[in-house]
Amino acid sequence: MRRDYIDTGYSPKDTDLTCEFHIEPSAGVNFEEAATHMAGESSIDSWTEIATLSPELAARLKPHVFYVDEGSQTVRVAYSEELFELGSVPQVLSAVAGNILSMKVVENLRLQDIAFPKSMLREFKGPKFGLLGVRKLTGVEGRPLIGTIVKPKVGLNSEKHAEVAYNSFAGGCDLVKDDENLTDQKFNSFEKRAELTLKLAEKAEAETGERKMYICNITAPTCKEMIRRMNVLKDLGAHYAMVDIVPAGWTALQTLREEVEDTDLVLHAHRCMHSAYTRNPRHGISMLVVAKLCRLIGLDQLHIGTVVGKMHGEKHEVLNLRDECVLDNVPADESQHVLAQDWGGLKPMFPVASGGLAPTMIPDLYSIFGRDIIMQFGGGIHAHPMGTAAGATACRQALEATLEGVSLQEYAKKHKELEVALDKWLKK
Ligand SMILES: O=C(O)[C@H](O)COP(=O)(O)O
Numbered sequence: 001m002r003r004d005y006i007d008t009g010y011s012p013k014d015t016d017l018t019c020e021f022h023i024e025p026s027a028g029v030n031f032e033e034a035a036t037h038m039a040g041e042s043s044i045d046s047w048t049e050i051a052t053l054s055p056e057l058a059a060r061l062k063p064h065v066f067y068v069d070e071g072s073q074t075v076r077v078a079y080s081e082e083l084f085e086l087g088s089v090p091q092v093l094s095a096v097a098g099n100i101l102s103m104k105v106v107e108n109l110r111l112q113d114i115a116f117p118k119s120m121l122r123e124f125k126g127p128k129f130g131l132l133g134v135r136k137l138t139g140v141e142g143r144p145l146i147g148t149i150v151k152p153k154v155g156l157n158s159e160k161h162a163e164v165a166y167n168s169f170a171g172g173c174d175l176v177k178d179d180e181n182l183t184d185q186k187f188n189s190f191e192k193r194a195e196l197t198l199k200l201a202e203k204a205e206a207e208t209g210e211r212k213m214y215i216c217n218i219t220a221p222t223c224k225e226m227i228r229r230m231n232v233l234k235d236l237g238a239h240y241a242m243v244d245i246v247p248a249g250w251t252a253l254q255t256l257r258e259e260v261e262d263t264d265l266v267l268h269a270h271r272c273m274h275s276a277y278t279r280n281p282r283h284g285i286s287m288l289v290v291a292k293l294c295r296l297i298g299l300d301q302l303h304i305g306t307v308v309g310k311m312h313g314e315k316h317e318v319l320n321l322r323d324e325c326v327l328d329n330v331p332a333d334e335s336q337h338v339l340a341q342d343w344g345g346l347k348p349m350f351p352v353a354s355g356g357l358a359p360t361m362i363p364d365l366y367s368i369f370g371r372d373i374i375m376q377f378g379g380g381i382h383a384h385p386m387g388t389a390a391g392a393t394a395c396r397q398a399l400e401a402t403l404e405g406v407s408l409q410e411y412a413k414k415h416k417e418l419e420v421a422l423d424k425w426l427k428k
């Protein structure tokens, strides 16, 4: 063993950042050796003994692998806070999810969770609005929010896009958002779409007496351009902006969060592309880590999966994400690779279920997530045989039925839009 990083007698300090990893050593490498290499490479060490690393420096900054379970291929490592730039998500990831994922000594390696110390939490603002702020802004209390994604994902011009959004609002949607791959294309420019859609959101508000929020995607090639788009939205009177968190990157998210201080926009986080590194259960970074970084940085709403829809993710994993979004104190759950996290007063995020949902799934969604969830329906609204507005109405009817404890079939007897939705999506 090159270094004494395996230290199962060590108790992590309050100021340590701790990580849980799943490790599969490569053939011929023993488990503790792989863990030692991984701990060293993610902190102070190199592939060979380095003369420039004095015993004093190593003693002060060395990682402590304080939990080792070869059977479950799990280790936990405590890192001194001194190793980190406390307010920098990119720097933390360059350390604990950086070179180590590429090392030959491991066949597979996955960062399962990071527990952040208070000293680090203090460097981040967390969400400006979060769950309670969104409830206040939308005026929706005591029930899940209903949202949609304008479909088709891309291709509609700005006028048509705004019209589809208007129909969704008029039918009963609280929120209407862009799809992840709609940004600023020739057929539908950012500026024109934002202007027309926000105008029709206002019209729908006046007609329905409900708050109607349009969530425009500001994902762009540079942070400078994203900030410009945020300011365009602010000047148009918008309350929201959406960003594709993984394609845009962590530095961009931290930059946008700073801009929220001036623009006062709620940040909706679309997690598209996360599965490039979260889906393989044996390698990469878990979605739990992604969710925690989003809360730390201060995004307000985050897609966490659907359980019953089209997106990958077992119920227990999705519920762990939900808990990490909303709880002030997350208890440790060894079997789920969840470390305890006291969020130190950072506000909860509003979890979003989106992808492959139909109004017929609302009772299941409600029993899985409860009331603090944003339910989003794309195809489940725009494919309604009576059109978009009826699709949105069917969702509101299904939610009313669920909240009243009435079956959808019973409620549909007096609610045509729901009846048609059941006919389409239940009898297939
Ligand atoms: O961005 C999303 O969440 C998806 O576009 C949802 O669309 P769907 O409901 O049609 O799957």
Ligand SMILES: [Mg+2]
Binding pocket: 149, 179, 180
């Ligand atoms: Mg989408």
